[in-house]
Amino acid sequence: MTVAVVLLGYAAVLAVCGPRLLGAPAWMEHAPRLGIVAWQAASVSFLASLVLGGLALSVPTVQVSANLAEVLRACVLALRSQYATPGGAAAGAVGATLALGVFVRCAYSVAATMASAVVARCRHRSTLRLVGRPGPASGVIVLDHPAPAAYCVPGLRRIAGGHVVLTSAAVGALDGPQLRAVLAHERAHLRAHHDLVTAAAAGLAAAFPRLRLFQAARAHILRLIELAADDAAARSEHRLTVAEALLAVASGPRPAGSLGAGGSADADRVRRLIAGRRPLGRASAALSGLAVALILAGPLLIFAGPAMSTLNTACC
Amino acid sequence: MPRFGDLEAAIMDRVWAAGVPVRVRDVVEDLQRERPIAFTTVQTVMENLFRKGWLRRAKEGRIHRYWPAASREEYSAGLVEEALQAAPDRAAVLARLVARMPRGELDALRTALEEAKEREGLS
Numbered sequence: 001m002t003v004a005v006v007l008l009g010y011a012a013v014l015a016v017c018g019p020r021l022l023g024a025p026a027w028m029e030h031a032p033r034l035g036i037v038a039w040q041a042a043s044v045s046f047l048a049s050l051v052l053g054g055l056a057l058s059v060p061t062v063q064v065s066a067n068l069a070e071v072l073r074a075c076v077l078a079l080r081s082q083y084a085t086p087g088g089a090a091a092g093a094v095g096a097t098l099a100l101g102v103f104v105r106c107a108y109s110v111a112a113t114m115a116s117a118v119v120a121r122c123r124h125r126s127t128l129r130l131v132g133r134p135g136p137a138s139g140v141i142v143l144d145h146p147a148p149a150a151y152c153v154p155g156l157r158r159i160a161g162g163h164v165v166l167t168s169a170a171v172g173a174l175d176g177p178q179l180r181a182v183l184a185h186e187r188a189h190l191r192a193h194h195d196l197v198t199a200a201a202a203g204l205a206a207a208f209p210r211l212r213l214f215q216a217a218r219a220h221i222l223r224l225i226e227l228a229a230d231d232a233a234a235r236s237e238h239r240l241t242v243a244e245a246l247l248a249v250a251s252g253p254r255p256a257g258s259l260g261a262g263g264s265a266d267a268d269r270v271r272r273l274i275a276g277r278r279p280l281g282r283a284s285a286a287l288s289g290l291a292v293a294l295i296l297a298g299p300l301l302i303f304a305g306p307a308m309s310t311l312n313t314a315c316c
Numbered sequence: 317m318p319r320f321g322d323l324e325a326a327i328m329d330r331v332w333a334a335g336v337p338v339r340v341r342d343v344v345e346d347l348q349r350e351r352p353i354a355f356t357t358v359q360t361v362m363e364n365l366f367r368k369g370w371l372r373r374a375k376e377g378r379i380h381r382y383w384p385a386a387s388r389e390e391y392s393a394g395l396v397e398e399a400l401q402a403a404p405d406r407a408a409v410l411a412r413l414v415a416r417m418p419r420g421e422l423d424a425l426r427t428a429l430e431e432a433k434e435r436e437g438l439s
């Protein structure tokens with residue numbers, strides 16, 4: 001019972017404090033990939049706390065002995081005694097419902113998000129195959145279009161299946177190094193499987209639309225994958241060339257029916273490239289990494305801790 | 317032997333380039349300038365493209381004349397709009413590179429960029 005309370009308390013703390021703790025730290029601007037992992041860790045940890053907390057409510061703890069039959073008998077007795085009292089039975093039912101409900105809802109939502117993306121991608125690809133022209137590099141497709149734009153279509157298998165799409169206007173507006181910068185940015189998305197990263201975050205956000213933690217995780221992860229891809233581009237070309245390429249695309253004519261200007265986050269990206277932030281030092285990277293690992297390990301330690309420290313109890 | 321999909325793309329290429337309704341024979345002759353290809357292969361693929369809605373056709377005497385259902389530019393515009401409008405994590409494409417920005421913001425960023433290039437001896 002104590003374990004369950006601590007776990008559910010930990011989930012509540014993450015849900016309340018997580019968005020505030022992870023929403024502001026400056027180190028994420030310097031280490032966007034670590035930032036993505038931090039948000040993922042907070043999300044997974046929250047889920048694990050809820051599910052394990054539910055399990056701990058519904059399953060009593062018993063003494064472990066060398067005799068298997070003894071353990072089984074003890075399990076049955078413990079279960080019987082918990083579910084014999086109305087309070088114990090109610091707690092068990094609530095716990096089981098919580099664990100199963102949360103898990104199924106999240107798994108279903110993430111799977112549905114990924115499946116719908118795959119279906120849309122197949123449709124998009126089949127049109128692209130007939131309409132696009134081969135681009136200036138392998139894996140690049142050019143579309144005849146008056147507005148400069150670039151995007152990538154992830155493949156089903158690794159980077160070999162993914163494509164970068166450029167509009168003819170983008171090819172016209174960018175010089176050689178700028179074009180290489182844009183390709184490096186898009187290929188970084190493909191290589192890091194950002195499609196799966198964002199689909200998982202979107203799936204969780206859709207499963208619990210009222211939960212601030214998941215909504216914030218989705219928004220921040222969307223922002224951080226762009227920073228990570230910009231950094232990859234800045235490793236391949238000069239960072240000011242990357243900034244120049246972004247500005248060239250951002251200042252092109254607006255395609256018909258596209259969403260209005262809402263690029264303040266993108267303006268921050270350009271400012272960040274111009275300022276040339278240093279990557280995170282080794283010490284602060286290690287510290288941030290440790291913090292992330294602790295967030296992640298929290299619920300597991302709480303759940304397994306008592307069992308491991310006494311070594312003679314286990315869940316049945 | 318080219319893959320089937322490549323042949324579809326090559327045929328659509330010729331039909332768009334022609335600008336007028338074409339016979340299967342016209343496309344075959346056009347394609348044969350680059351590679352040997354059988355009439356029946358092209359005919360089958362063009363019938364497939366008709367069934368999938370990419371081509372329209374009308375019978376003239378005993379033969380069909382084919383023309384594209386929409387221009388290449390219209391299809392391209394559809395794809396680009398889908399890419400730019402969709403929520404970046406629930407759609408076919410991953411994310412647009414960068415959103416359009418207001419004029420004033422662009423000018424300020426361009427000035428800052430030029431200053432940085434000068435500082436670092438790049439311009």
Ligand SMILES: [Zn+2]
Pocket residue numbers: 185186189225226229411412413
């Ligand atoms: Zn991007």
